[in-house]
Amino acid sequence: MTELTLPLRGLISRPLRTLLTVLGIALAVAGFVALTGLTAGVQHSFASGINENGADLVVSQRSAFNLVSSAVPKSLSSGLSAVPNVEAVSGILLNITTADDAANIVMAGWPSDSFLWKDMHLLAGRIPAPGDQWSVILGESIARALDKRVGDTVELQFQPYRIVGIASFSSVLNQNSAIVPLEGLQQLLSREDVFTLYEVRLKRPLDKNDIAVARTRLIAAAQGFEVGDTEQFSSSIRIFDLLRAIAQTISLVVMAMASVAVANTLLMAVNERTFEIGVLAALGWSPRRILRLILIEGVIMSAAGGVIGIILGVLTMEMAAKTNFAAGLIVPYLSGWSIAQALIFVFIAGPLGALYPAWRATRLLPADALRRI
Amino acid sequence: MSLLVELSNVGRDFDGGRIVAVDGVSLAIEDDETVAIVGRSGSGKSTILNLVCGLDRPTRGEVRFEGRAVNGRAAWAALRASRIGIVFQNFFLLQSLSARENIEVALLGNLGGARQRRVRALELLAHFGLAERATLRPAELSGGERQRLAIARALANRPKLLVADEPTGSLDVQTSQSVMSIIGNAHREFGTAVIVVTHDEDVAALCGRRVEISDGRIRSDNRMTAMPTPAPTLRIR
Ligand SMILES: Nc1ncnc2c1ncn2[C@@H]1O[C@H](COP(=O)(O)OP(=O)(O)O)[C@@H](O)[C@H]1O
Ligand SMILES: [Mg+2]
Numbered sequence: 065m066t067e068l069t070l071p072l073r074g075l076i077s078r079p080l081r082t083l084l085t086v087l088g089i090a091l092a093v094a095g096f097v098a099l100t101g102l103t104a105g106v107q108h109s110f111a112s113g114i115n116e117n118g119a120d121l122v123v124s125q126r127s128a129f130n131l132v133s134s135a136v137p138k139s140l141s142s143g144l145s146a147v148p149n150v151e152a153v154s155g156i157l158l159n160i161t162t163a164d165d166a167a168n169i170v171m172a173g174w175p176s177d178s179f180l181w182k183d184m185h186l187l188a189g190r191i192p193a194p195g196d197q198w199s200v201i202l203g204e205s206i207a208r209a210l211d212k213r214v215g216d217t218v219e220l221q222f223q224p225y226r227i228v229g230i231a232s233f234s235s236v237l238n239q240n241s242a243i244v245p246l247e248g249l250q251q252l253l254s255r256e257d258v259f260t261l262y263e264v265r266l267k268r269p270l271d272k273n274d275i276a277v278a279r280t281r282l283i284a285a286a287q288g289f290e291v292g293d294t295e296q297f298s299s300s301i302r303i304f305d306l307l308r309a310i311a312q313t314i315s316l317v318v319m320a321m322a323s324v325a326v327a328n329t330l331l332m333a334v335n336e337r338t339f340e341i342g343v344l345a346a347l348g349w350s351p352r353r354i355l356r357l358i359l360i361e362g363v364i365m366s367a368a369g370g371v372i373g374i375i376l377g378v379l380t381m382e383m384a385a386k387t388n389f390a391a392g393l394i395v396p397y398l399s400g401w402s403i404a405q406a407l408i409f410v411f412i413a414g415p416l417g418a419l420y421p422a423w424r425a426t427r428l429l430p431a432d433a434l435r436r437i
Numbered sequence: 438m439s440l441l442v443e444l445s446n447v448g449r450d451f452d453g454g455r456i457v458a459v460d461g462v463s464l465a466i467e468d469d470e471t472v473a474i475v476g477r478s479g480s481g482k483s484t485i486l487n488l489v490c491g492l493d494r495p496t497r498g499e500v501r502f503e504g505r506a507v508n509g510r511a512a513w514a515a516l517r518a519s520r521i522g523i524v525f526q527n528f529f530l531l532q533s534l535s536a537r538e539n540i541e542v543a544l545l546g547n548l549g550g551a552r553q554r555r556v557r558a559l560e561l562l563a564h565f566g567l568a569e570r571a572t573l574r575p576a577e578l579s580g581g582e583r584q585r586l587a588i589a590r591a592l593a594n595r596p597k598l599l600v601a602d603e604p605t606g607s608l609d610v611q612t613s614q615s616v617m618s619i620i621g622n623a624h625r626e627f628g629t630a631v632i633v634v635t636h637d638e639d640v641a642a643l644c645g646r647r648v649e650i651s652d653g654r655i656r657s658d659n660r661m662t663a664m665p666t667p668a669p670t671l672r673i674r
Contacts, residue, residue, distance in 0.1 A: 065534075065537075065538045065541035065542065065545070065551060065554060065555070066551050067545065069534070069538065070533075070534075070542070073533040073534070074533070077533055340531060343529050343531060344542065345492070345510075345514060345517075346490075346492060346517065346523050346525075346529070347517065347518070347523075347542060347543040347546075347590070348514050348515070348516075348517035348518025348519070348521075348543065348546050348547075348594070349514060349518070349545070349546060350510075350511050350514040350515065350518070350546065351510050351511055351514065352511070353545070353546060426510070429492070429493060429494060430487075430491075430492040430493075431487045431492040431493035434492070434525070434529065
């Protein structure tokens, strides 16, 4: 017999109530895990989408509000190209819009001479001919979702585009994107003099140190701008902070509800077990030990709920990412940190909910407790 | 021989003063005494006993244990964990625990490791003829076995004072005799002081002192010459 025996027996003796409370906690944790995982997923999906194009470093505006509001001037181009060890620089313009009013899509405008076209894996058709501004290459997934083939037309940013190619990508973001010639997109968006970002490709072979050196030099060539790898780029975009804040606020509310559930369950348990608590007090259990007894029950339920919740959250996240509105924009991404946060919560909310019932248990006069049989 | 418990002018009201359960009780008990508290039902015996072991709080007056005034739940709990053992009329065993665990629960505050507690609990069970019953739940024990278990639990921490509220109330004559002989043995061999609340004059006759309560007050307080020795049926180390 240890200090865990009684709490465990107590929980097992009320299986349904214990189960429901554990489920309540699990749902709260699942909500948190799914929300933060999906938010991080949006960010991560942009990073991996840009990374796939073969860029080693990205030059962008410092803390741009969102992906498409970043602006870097065209005039930087020559300076960046001149940095030693840089193989190629390509300014690109990004835009999020709807395709035929049916799906969310990322439009990427690439210069006709960009190195980016070279790595593209075409499934059908060809790349846009120079000077042909209103032709587009669709990612495989979005083409299938819209049921489009080479030769069809698709409306992007209120402009009909002719589909000249279908390409396959490894990142979900690119699979759901439309790649168009730069000049036409600049015209549509009235952003003739700026890019969203520069993608910089370095000379091969390449090691970590080369990237660091090149980065320092690029920073010097692009004073006042952000230079980093694709992950750093996407994490500097402020809208992702906003999404994260929203997710965290909702999670906090949900988790507070879980605390209340724990409190409610344990309050009922304490009331029911007044007599048992009286016997323990009569046997010399100190108020602190009795407090701990109830707290441990709260912690056990929270721990169980936490584990189930994380599993449930991952499943929810996977399902949500497969829905129409999210496909392509969100790739579930669960970091160790958000799992840690969920567990930290569980070990705060559980005991917090248990604290009041536990305190009540210690306030009982043993004689009163024992009279209630 | 020294003073163990001392009630000075203790009173206890209920219902905001409408019920005066105990009033003006002064009682000093030595550490080698056996005391029977007798009186009609509702006279205040249980309330006095509760005050003696800090399960209840006096409305008036003071309770001292080993010369010191005891205040607060934690201080009383510490005393019950190490120096006071309580046997209740209705056993008050925990139904979700086995016989062995019921004793271990009482040891939890005092005795370090789980292993030590288990050894001590098994020792006590063997001592009270319950070795075979260690894994059974209270509901699976006979009335006499439950009472022995309750006494074993009360003696688990080798208390200075054993307090029993009508320990024979629900037992047949033979079993209540054996219960009294166990308590008597505890007194003689542990040197445990004993306070027994009873309305059974045969039980009271076994004690060295007889305190009679009525209407919450002490009516009489008599010391006998010596405590008659019942034939020991079970020996206590
Ligand atoms: N918690 C309580 N609330 C109200 N009245 C109580 C309470 N405890 C005891 N009493 C009353 O106090 C008196 C003494 O009770 P008690 O000490 O249990 O008597 P005894 O043990 O001698 O039968 C009785 O009248 C009883 O009804
Ligand atoms: Mg009584």
